[in-house]
Amino acid sequence: MQMDTFGYLRQARRPGTYLALGIAMVAVYLSFTLTLNALVPVLAVLYLALVLARLIRNPGRGFRLGPNRIDWFTRKGRQSASLDDLIGVAIGNGTTGQTVCVLRLADGRTVPLSGVExxxxxxxxxxxxxxxIRIMA
Structure with missing residues (x-):
């Protein structure tokens, strides 16, 4: 039986962020070529720096559950594990009432999944x- 992937992944590198990068570059170019007030180029460069920092860091959140593996985002980047390496998964409500999902891996780690709220x-x-996969509610 073929199973589809399930999950939610969101990264900073998407069309909207690249559109913001283009707008920032145009703003910097126009602020220098039109010789505007000195504050305008500073703000344009600051905006460009913020967009570039977001693209370089590329923060992500979420997970993808495939037919034989699971991928998830952490602060260190994307990680993955085979479904055979999962001992179980705990699913429940957090203190704020949102859904919480924690993986228990065969090597003893517990990994909270982001993006399941x-x-x-x-x-x-x-x-x-x-x-x-064994489910603990």
Missing amino acids: KFDQGALMREFGRRG
Whole structure:
């Protein structure tokens, strides 16, 4: 039986961020060529620096649950594990009432998944259950 991927991934490198980069570059160019007030180029360069920093760091959040592996984002970047390496998954409510999902891996690590806050707990349980992963609610 073929299973589709399930999850939510969001990275900084997407069309809207590249559009912001283009606008920032045009703003810097125009602020220098039109010899505007000295504050305008400073603000344009600051905006360009913020957009570039976001693109370089490329923060991401979320996870992707495939037929035989799971990928997730951490502060250090993207990580992954085979579904055979998962001992189980704990799904429940956090202190703010949002959904929380924590993976237990065979090497002893516990990994909280980001991007599950708005997911329905039942949908998460079904998707992990379809892949034969033990669920602790």
